[in-house]
Amino acid sequence: MDGVSYQRFPKVKIREMKDDYLKFELRETDASIANALRRVMIAEVPTIAIDLVEIEGNSSVLNDEFIAHRLGLIPLTSERAMGMRFSRDCDACDGDGQCEYCSVEFHLHVRCDTDQTLDVTSYDLRSSDPSVVPVDVAQHSESTGYDASEQRGIIIVKLRRGQELRLRAIARKGIGKDHAKWSPAATVTFMYEPEIHINEDLMETLTLDEKRDWIESSPTKVFGLDPNTHQVVVVDPEAYTYDDEVIKKAEAMGKPGLVEIYAKEDSFIFTVESTGAIKASQLVVNAIEVLKQKLDVVRPSEETEEADDQFGELGAHMRGG
Amino acid sequence: MNAPDRYERFVVPEGTKKVSYERDTKIINAASFTLEREEHTIGNILRMQLHRDPNVLFAGYKLPHPLQYKIIVRIHTTSQSSPMQAYNQAINDLDRELNHLKNAFEEEMMRISREY
Numbered sequence: 507m508d509g510v511s512y513q514r515f516p517k518v519k520i521r522e523m524k525d526d527y528l529k530f531e532l533r534e535t536d537a538s539i540a541n542a543l544r545r546v547m548i549a550e551v552p553t554i555a556i557d558l559v560e561i562e563g564n565s566s567v568l569n570d571e572f573i574a575h576r577l578g579l580i581p582l583t584s585e586r587a588m589g590m591r592f593s594r595d596c597d598a599c600d601g602d603g604q605c606e607y608c609s610v611e612f613h614l615h616v617r618c619d620t621d622q623t624l625d626v627t628s629y630d631l632r633s634s635d636p637s638v639v640p641v642d643v644a645q646h647s648e649s650t651g652y653d654a655s656e657q658r659g660i661i662i663v664k665l666r667r668g669q670e671l672r673l674r675a676i677a678r679k680g681i682g683k684d685h686a687k688w689s690p691a692a693t694v695t696f697m698y699e700p701e702i703h704i705n706e707d708l709m710e711t712l713t714l715d716e717k718r719d720w721i722e723s724s725p726t727k728v729f730g731l732d733p734n735t736h737q738v739v740v741v742d743p744e745a746y747t748y749d750d751e752v753i754k755k756a757e758a759m760g761k762p763g764l765v766e767i768y769a770k771e772d773s774f775i776f777t778v779e780s781t782g783a784i785k786a787s788q789l790v791v792n793a794i795e796v797l798k799q800k801l802d803v804v805r806p807s808e809e810t811e812e813a814d815d816q817f818g819e820l821g822a823h824m825r826g827g
Numbered sequence: 828m829n830a831p832d833r834y835e836r837f838v839v840p841e842g843t844k845k846v847s848y849e850r851d852t853k854i855i856n857a858a859s860f861t862l863e864r865e866e867h868t869i870g871n872i873l874r875m876q877l878h879r880d881p882n883v884l885f886a887g888y889k890l891p892h893p894l895q896y897k898i899i900v901r902i903h904t905t906s907q908s909s910p911m912q913a914y915n916q917a918i919n920d921l922d923r924e925l926n927h928l929k930n931a932f933e934e935e936m937m938r939i940s941r942e943y
Binding site for chain 1: 911
């Protein structure tokens, strides 16, 4: 159309990147984009999860439905999910969700023949696709301080002597909006970046004890005291929870305007934690991609636009064109 | 027992248009877009992007009812523009913004993984 554009050019800075954790800054855009990204990460980025369970034999203490539900909640590695089809619009299998394009089959067969309780875990699930397997908690455990030898996957049920569990399960692609088991996000949050200005002149009218008292009034450690100069300094602006406590304290001490705190309305700090189904960084990339696809389908169809054009001309005639 | 199927929240039923458009009969250059199976995610970014357009006099969206899975975006523009033009412009701008964001994020990912 015409050359005008009101586009923005957001900036990104990653602070910390691990497989299942990501912290980054998003700048020069507004809260609607930040919130859309957050919402999409939680509810609309696809993953793979067990959706259909056929129990062939179950003599455990848990009933069939209970086990089926537990299986559904096990996160599966889902790098493939973006390229997969939803079984409802899969042509190859008429949507019954049993073909390689839209599903992965799992088998589980465990029987306890000892006097010791046997744990049935996610490791006992045998996948038909080596790229879609239960998330391996032990693999990430070195960094989190767990002893890898203690990690035995995710427990599904416990069996005693003579009990057996045998089943077939179909995992499908889905989104968190359908059921939370498909959500790749453990937590996704963002906060406005705070901008803290201390009125130094007013601050110097405080005694050392008053300064300490004022610093203590903040429930989180935002401010500190310089041990040499006895000046109040900002230790960690992002610890501020917009609780206004320090502002109220200043007023109560008869020093209004001691500190001014603004939320920068175009700067956000994101924290993303993944369930392990996909990497946290991939989660963000996929969220942007999903949001783009969503925007693309809400473009008006050709016929809608043509109808408007004709109407527009008609309107122009009526107005005396 | 009588709960609607979960997929009804995001699958457009057959024979229904994703986007429908209705002009205001009383005000010139005002119209409502009905987006089927969409919610705040799309509604709010469209609204905020439309507010950046100086030819848009009013832009707002509503979710009429939590069990009606649609949103209504209402746009009123000056005579220099039209609701359809502003709507398309907003989508194009958002799409380009997201392209930019994706590239920026991927570049940053490369930079960070090189550091490790």
